[in-house]
Amino acid sequence: MTEQEIRELVAGQAERRALASAFYRDPDIYERDIDHIFMRSWLYAGHQSEIPEVGDWFLFEFAEESVIIVRSGEDEINALLNVCRHRGSRVCVEQKGCSKLLRCRYHGWSYDLKGRLRAAAHMPDSFDRSSIGLKKIHAEVLDGLIFINFAEEPGDFSSVRDGLADCLRPYRLEDTKVA
Incomplete structure (x- = not known):
């Protein structure tokens, strides 16, 4: 149609x-x-308790997209498209894991937990790694709930925060754990 x-x-x-x-x-x-609708909206991707330690990650799958939700710092969570920038292969193939680097199994390209390219096998020394990291997706955390947005310029998360904060606060979701 x-x-x-x-x-x-x-x-x-x-x-x-x-x-x-x-x-x-x-x-x-x-x-x-x-x-x-959905690729331009804030989507619930998971709970911060699923990635308690730096290096912990899990995959969020939606429509045709696969996103790595990773704890890259004590108070930092990143959402990265699960597509190697070399040949388009999946970087992470398991549903969850813990690692210092995110490594594509196809040609061994490795990315840090913020998506920056750290190693690119079979590339010349002159190759500029700084401009070819994993594509970052917008991510926000509200009371332990991780939301992502695929849009280049997403709607302001404050409207989501304002709409949900009072409803969620009594449940203390930031203190819960997903089993």
Whole structure:
């Protein structure tokens, strides 16, 4: 279904009526919703207790994307696309782990916990490693809950924080642990 056909379907949708079946079943509408809604929204990715120590990481999988959620410092969590910048292979293949470096198994390229390229096998000495790190995704922590956003320029997280903080505070989620 083309973008124009989707717009026409939306425009023709009667208010207070069940949605046309295409809204539920059409793969093009599904992909459009993923791209226009979810890839631009703050998504819950996990809890900080899943990565208690520096070097701990886990994978967050959404749609076609794989993201490494890693504790890169005592009070620092990074979200990095799980795609090696050399040949596009997955850097992390297990669901979780702990390491000082994130190493691609394909050609051995290694990245630090902030996504900076540290070793690039088979590359000349003149190769500039500084500009080819793992792509960083926006990440925020609210009461122990880790949220990520794929957008280049995401909406301000303060609106999410303001909307959830009062609801979450009584549960003290920052002190909980995921088993």
